Amino acid sequence: MSKKEELLKIAENKVRQGGYNNFSFREIANEVGIKSASVHYHFPTKADLGAELAHQYTDAFLAALGDVDDIKARGENPIDIYTQIFKGALLTDDKMCLCGLLGAQNESLPEKVQVEVKRFFDKNLTWLHAAHTANGEANPAHAAITTVSLLEGAMMISKALNDHSYFTLATQ
Amino acid sequence: MSKKEELLKIAENKVRQGGYNNFSFREIANEVGIKSASVHYHFPTKADLGAELAHQYTDAFLAALGDVDDIKARGENPIDIYTQIFKGALLTDDKMCLCGLLGAQNESLPEKVQVEVKRFFDKNLTWLHAAHTANGEANPAHAAITTVSLLEGAMMISKALNDHSYFTLATQ
DNA sequence: AAACACCTACCTACCAAGTGATAGTTTATG
């Protein structure tokens, strides 16, 4: 794992705990064993780091989701898959969704980062629209926004109450 | 309106835009026309300010909700009232729910603030449990967490996508 | 009435620590 990848991984954990302002170049540099000035070699500005973080997070999330048609071909329900991936993110890492937290504090973010957060939700809604359509939902647009809202909200409240059982209760 | 109340009002707006770190004593002091050192007279530490902010927000929110029995007695649906109050907070102020944002970044908050955020959601879930029970729901605990999750999530995504129509779509 | 203590709500002046960022330099690798 390259220093750059390490920096992103550490920054991701910090952002998922406390938002965009919850990490500094000095902190993440210390944790990977380099100097803060060297972080600027990999990421010219903090906004660049934040944007790349959200971009890679989105790509990894979509890759984990897979293809709606493939899921249907396997005889599985894509909405169940989607829910399980959200649940995994919360239970495995005990952390919020990166783009969920960033989305909530959207107004205070550099524009570069806002664009990537928007991309995350656009892609999620597109995927969910396809999934609900494949499921024969009458109003896939409505079902899509409802699905992602419920999951992000349940995640947020589980973190606020420090009790994952609320997520389980909301999604069963 | 006293200086203290002004400070809280300005801090609230900033937190609802970008979280706990999105305001400083200097900023809010400047905006009300006093010095940052004087803010410490009203709030010994930043954590005290944050905690009082969340506490007052919760009280105001509960007051706006009113009593479940009264709502039922008027022949209205308390869940509709609850939804409308959430919608009003988003549309009127164009801002996230204060405790929603704070809840998402819970891990990075001073404990004093965490306690108040927890209080917000505990009280909300209690209110919703009573509301769904009054509505004759078979599983009021499940319905309560589902209701608040959907609304908080829809709010977050509407902010992320900078388009309130997603909130409307999710709640109709 | 005058003197006193006390309180509220601010002030000035300062501090140590942390912030993102820059310029220029060195070291290791292919």
Place this chain on the structure above:
DNA sequence: CATAAACTATCACTTGGTAGGTAGGTGTTT
């Protein structure tokens, strides 16, 4: 030798917080 990836050293600025002072009001004692 060239490039990548780090370094040292420093910058201007912001952060929460503290120490101590002060003007004006209230109340209480002499």
